[in-house]
Amino acid sequence: MKFEVFAILKDYFQPEFDLQTTAANIEAVKQELVKLQPAALDVLSTCRFAVNDEFIDNEFQLKESDTICIIPPSSGG
Amino acid sequence: MKFEVFAILKDYFQPEFDLQTTAANIEAVKQELVKLQPAALDVLSTCRFAVNDEFIDNEFQLKESDTICIIPPSSGG
């Protein structure tokens, strides 16, 4: 699975990275990422997730070929 | 007494005119003007009056040498 992260998440992860995982939904993915970077727990719990530029919820079935964008809370303007 | 009128009042009076009167306050002046132009009654009742670029009320003692501006309701913007 490919990941793209933004803003403050880049303090914890590479901007883009691959992760070998069988996680099939967001919650499972989050657990894997927190194992990698326990300090990112608080930030990750506030993030939205997107696949193909569409936000997804926990019902969304992730595939191994997906690229997942992790979107921290907005701070534009 | 000199008068300057604006906007819709110019449909009833000359922009500037003199009036021989002993009227000493706004109410008395209005009565004189309505005698001149009965059709202006409704408009005049909505107007403000100013002397020396300051709004005045009915307490203000008018002098024969005053120039009175008659100010219809605003419609700027």
Next chain:
Amino acid sequence: MIPSASFPPAAEDNTIFISAEPLDIVGLLSKAHHPGAGAVVLFSGEVRNDNNNKQVAFLEYEAQAAIASRMINDILQEASNKWELNIAIAQHRIGKVNICESAVLVITASPHRKEAYDANRFIIDKIKHEVPIWKREYFTDGTNKWGGNCNCNAI
């Protein structure tokens, strides 16, 4: 620019509140950036081609310039006391104003956006309701009418 066309004359005070020239939106906006301001709000009141389903050809504005200028200045001061403003600018046009042209301009700048919006609206509302400026609407059918801002003011 003809100095006497605007009030007060530029020589006495470079703040113009009533202008017989087209309003310089770009020039005024360029003065409205301030290092302490996070928000700039500009309002431009422009001439519409339609009022109550009558086709408007153009408007003509008239003012009692001395009172109008002083009142606009006072309104800007009042807004600056009420909100934390870095900048407060307002100008009203007089004379003939064509469709799409600006008849009145208000610019406010403040640290946060709520103040800039609220102050801007306060200023334009006061100018429209209180300042001695009058509009005459000229319609495409050749008729004309002294305007009111709302039906309640129609005489």
Next chain:
Amino acid sequence: MIPSASFPPAAEDNTIFISAEPLDIVGLLSKAHHPGAGAVVLFSGEVRNDNNNKQVAFLEYEAQAAIASRMINDILQEASNKWELNIAIAQHRIGKVNICESAVLVITASPHRKEAYDANRFIIDKIKHEVPIWKREYFTDGTNKWGGNCNCNAI
């Protein structure tokens, strides 16, 4: 202008929502005059030199440009459905933005002023709270911090 620096690329669609170039306030405002609009409201969110008493040197903005552009477009559409708007424009800058420069611009035009103000505020609030754009504050003391719009969002 470097086409790839803005999204979507100009060749595909001439509406730019996310721009790596300084926002063209004057150019965008000049497109906002409409014969049916009596009110034009412009909001410019600009970089302040101070945040919570720390001296700001400049900001840097980052966006997920594809989602951000689509969401800004959707927000403008939503505002146009909610209010009678003649024009609704919004653009957010990315990259380094200096003090006094505009980070985000919203322009609305409508027949009457209430709608233009209300829609303008609705659009900027939604952009700030929902669109994936992030600010990093660089302070004059050499430190930097990923920003939140308010304390409640501080991580």
